[in-house]
Amino acid sequence: MNENEIIGRIAKVFPDHRSRTVELGLGDDAALWRPRSGYQVVLTCDWFLEGTHFLRDKHPADAVGWKCLARAASDIAAMGAKPRCFLLSMAVPLALTGKWFDGFLRGLKRASSKLRCELAGGDTTRQEQMLINVTVIGEVRQGHALRRSGASAGDSLFVSGRLGEADAGLAEVKRQTGIARATNERVRKHLYPEPRLALGTWLAEGQLATAAMDLSDGLSSDLPRLCAASGVGARVEVDSLPVVNARNHDDALQLALHGGDDYELLFTVAKGDVARVPRAYRGLKLTRIGEITREKRVVLLKEGVTRKLEACGWDPFRK
Amino acid sequence: MNENEIIGRIAKVFPDHRSRTVELGLGDDAALWRPRSGYQVVLTCDWFLEGTHFLRDKHPADAVGWKCLARAASDIAAMGAKPRCFLLSMAVPLALTGKWFDGFLRGLKRASSKLRCELAGGDTTRQEQMLINVTVIGEVRQGHALRRSGASAGDSLFVSGRLGEADAGLAEVKRQTGIARATNERVRKHLYPEPRLALGTWLAEGQLATAAMDLSDGLSSDLPRLCAASGVGARVEVDSLPVVNARNHDDALQLALHGGDDYELLFTVAKGDVARVPRAYRGLKLTRIGEITREKRVVLLKEGVTRKLEACGWDPFRK
Numbered sequence: 001m002n003e004n005e006i007i008g009r010i011a012k013v014f015p016d017h018r019s020r021t022v023e024l025g026l027g028d029d030a031a032l033w034r035p036r037s038g039y040q041v042v043l044t045c046d047w048f049l050e051g052t053h054f055l056r057d058k059h060p061a062d063a064v065g066w067k068c069l070a071r072a073a074s075d076i077a078a079m080g081a082k083p084r085c086f087l088l089s090m091a092v093p094l095a096l097t098g099k100w101f102d103g104f105l106r107g108l109k110r111a112s113s114k115l116r117c118e119l120a121g122g123d124t125t126r127q128e129q130m131l132i133n134v135t136v137i138g139e140v141r142q143g144h145a146l147r148r149s150g151a152s153a154g155d156s157l158f159v160s161g162r163l164g165e166a167d168a169g170l171a172e173v174k175r176q177t178g179i180a181r182a183t184n185e186r187v188r189k190h191l192y193p194e195p196r197l198a199l200g201t202w203l204a205e206g207q208l209a210t211a212a213m214d215l216s217d218g219l220s221s222d223l224p225r226l227c228a229a230s231g232v233g234a235r236v237e238v239d240s241l242p243v244v245n246a247r248n249h250d251d252a253l254q255l256a257l258h259g260g261d262d263y264e265l266l267f268t269v270a271k272g273d274v275a276r277v278p279r280a281y282r283g284l285k286l287t288r289i290g291e292i293t294r295e296k297r298v299v300l301l302k303e304g305v306t307r308k309l310e311a312c313g314w315d316p317f318r319k
Numbered sequence: 320m321n322e323n324e325i326i327g328r329i330a331k332v333f334p335d336h337r338s339r340t341v342e343l344g345l346g347d348d349a350a351l352w353r354p355r356s357g358y359q360v361v362l363t364c365d366w367f368l369e370g371t372h373f374l375r376d377k378h379p380a381d382a383v384g385w386k387c388l389a390r391a392a393s394d395i396a397a398m399g400a401k402p403r404c405f406l407l408s409m410a411v412p413l414a415l416t417g418k419w420f421d422g423f424l425r426g427l428k429r430a431s432s433k434l435r436c437e438l439a440g441g442d443t444t445r446q447e448q449m450l451i452n453v454t455v456i457g458e459v460r461q462g463h464a465l466r467r468s469g470a471s472a473g474d475s476l477f478v479s480g481r482l483g484e485a486d487a488g489l490a491e492v493k494r495q496t497g498i499a500r501a502t503n504e505r506v507r508k509h510l511y512p513e514p515r516l517a518l519g520t521w522l523a524e525g526q527l528a529t530a531a532m533d534l535s536d537g538l539s540s541d542l543p544r545l546c547a548a549s550g551v552g553a554r555v556e557v558d559s560l561p562v563v564n565a566r567n568h569d570d571a572l573q574l575a576l577h578g579g580d581d582y583e584l585l586f587t588v589a590k591g592d593v594a595r596v597p598r599a600y601r602g603l604k605l606t607r608i609g610e611i612t613r614e615k616r617v618v619l620l621k622e623g624v625t626r627k628l629e630a631c632g633w634d635p636f637r638k
Contacts, residue, residue, distance in 0.1 A: 043350040044350070045408050229347065
C-alpha cells in the first residue's frame with residue numbers, strides 16, 4: 001500500500017465525470033474551478049480527528065466519511081451559499097487502509113452526491129491516528145452572503161431544528177457496545193448530520209436574515225460569537241428553546257444550551273420581517289428563541305429573571 | 320488559553336486590511352473571495368505534521384510557519400498560477416501556545432507577505448502533536464494553467480535550480496545540535512523553501528511549457544507521475560543533472576534523483592520552443608535534463624547505457 005495506491009482507490013470511487021463543475025480534479029498539482037459570473041467564492045475548512053471528533057471503535061467508517069464533509073459544508077450553509085467542490089486531506093493509519101477505508105469512501109461519496117459537492121483534490125499521508133481535514137469551496141450570489149456581523153438590537157433570534165439532539169445521540173452512542181448503530185433520530189443526527197443548505201440559501205436569497213451562523217460548538221459558545229461580530233448582546237427565552245424529549249427537563253435544557261454538533265442554523269431577523277418566517281421550512285422547524293439587545297451581554301430569561309449565559313459548549317482548549 | 324484567544328492572536332498578526340483580495344476574512348463561518356474576470360480558481364492543500372514533516376526540537380518555529388505556506392504555494396506555482404489567499408488549519412499542543420506560537424506566526428506572516436497570499440480563514444483545535452494543513456487558493460488566466468498531462472514524445476525535460484539541495488540541508492540539520500540554524504544555502508533551502516512562482520507564471524503566460532509539476536517528493540517519485548498523466552515515458556541524462564556540490568559525486572547524484580522537499584519546477588518544452596528557454600530565469604538556473612519518450616518507461620541514461628529509474632523518493636506509506 002503506497003500513496004499512489006491510496007489515491008487510486010479514492011479516484012475509483014470519485015471518477016472524473018468531465019463535470020462542468022470542476023474543470024481539473026484529482027491527479028495534478030492543484031484543481032481548477034470557476035464560480036458562475038456574479039457569484040463570490042466561499043471558502044471554509046474543518047478538522048475531523050480520530051480521538052477528538054470520532055472514535056475508531058465507536059463510529060462506523062461510513063459515518064466518518066459522511067460527517068467530515070457534512071460538517072464542513074454546514075459552514076457553507078451558514079453563509080447562505082451552495083457547496084461546489086471539496087479538498088480532502090487525510091493521514092491514514094495502515095490499519096485503516098483496508099475495509100475501513102472502503103466504508104469511509106462510501107459515506108464520503110454519499111455525502112458528496114447528496115450535497116452536490118465534488119471531490120476536487122487533496123493530500124494524503126500516513127499517521128498512527130486518522131486525521132482528516134476538509135476544505136469546502138462554495139459560491140454565493142455577490143453581496144448575498146449571510147454574515148455573523150449584521151444583527152441589530154430588536155432583531156428576533158431564530159434557530160432551526162431541535163437543539164442538543166446530536167449531543168443526546170452521542171450519549172447513546174457511548175452507552176451502546178461496539179460500533180454505533182443509528183437506532184433512532186438522535187443517534188442518526190450525531191452520526192449523519194445534515195447541513196441546512198436549503199434553509200441557508202432561502203434566507204440569503206430572500207434577504208430575510210440580518211445575520212447567521214451554524215451551531216457547531218453549542219448555543220452558549222456560538223451565540224456570543226455572533227453577538228461579538230455584530231457588536232450586540234442577546235436575550236434567550238429559556239421556555240422557547242426547542243429541546244429534545246428527555247425524562248429530565250433540566251437535562252434537555254443543558255443539552256440545548258451547551259450541546260455541540262447540531263449543525264442547525266442560528267439566525268436573526270429584523271422586526272418588520274418576523275412575520276415572513278414560517279413555523280417550518282421544508283419540514284424543518286424554525287423557532288424564535290429570543291431577541292438581540294443593545295446591551296452587549298448574552299443572558300437567559302426564565303420566569304422573568306435574567307442571568308448570564310456562560311459559554312460551556314465545546315472548546316478543545318478547555319478540555 | 321482557549322480557542323477564541325488563539326484565534327485572537329492570529330487575527331492580531333493578520334489584521335483585516337479591508338483588502339480588495341479577501342472580501343470577508345477571519346471571524347465568520349467562511350471566507351469570501353472572487354477571482355478576477357477571465358481567471359480560474361486554483362485549489363490545493365498540503366499537510367505539515369510534527370514528526371513527519373518537521374521536528375519540534377530541530378526546526379525553528381518561524382521556519383515551520385514559513386514552510387507550511389511556502390510548500391502549499393509551490394503547487395500553485397506548478398500550475399503557473401498566482402496565490403491569492405489561504406486557509407490555515409492547526410491543531411496546537413498546549414506547550415506550543417506560548418513563545419513558539421509567536422515565532423510560528425512571524426514566519427507565516429513573512430511568507431504571506433512575500434508570496435502575496437492573505438490569510439482568509441481556518442480552523443483551530445488542540446492535539447498533543449502540532450498538526451498543520453494549509454489550503455492555498457490562487458488564480459490563473461482561463462486556459463493557461465500548466466498541467467501534468469500535456470507532455471509529448473520528443474519534448475525536452477527541464478528543471479529549475481539544483482536538485483537534492485533541500486535533502487542535503489536536512490542532513491546538516493540532523494547533524495547540528497539543538498534548533499537548526501540556516502548556516503548555509505542548503506540548510507536555508509530546507510528551512511525556508513521559495514516556491515517558483517515567477518517562473519511558473521512566466522512559463523504559463525508565454526505558453527512555453529507543455530506540462531509542469533513541482534518536485535516535492537524527489538525526481539524519481541515525481542517524474543513518473545508527470546509521465547503517467549501525459550501517457551508518455553522519459554529518459555533522464557544523468558550527466559546533465561544539476562546536482563549539489565558534494566565530496567562524493569555519487570551521494571550528490573542520489574540526492575538529485577531521490578531527495579525531496581526541493582520545490583523546484585519540472586517542466587517539458589516542445590522541440591521547436593527549446594531555444595526560447597534561457598539558461599536562467601531571474602537568476603534561477605534552468606537545466607535541460609532529458610527528453611520525453613513514446614515508450615512509457617522512466618529511464619536513466621549514463622555513458623550510453625539506460626537503466627530503469629526506481630521511485631525512491633519520499634512516500635509516507637513506504638516508510
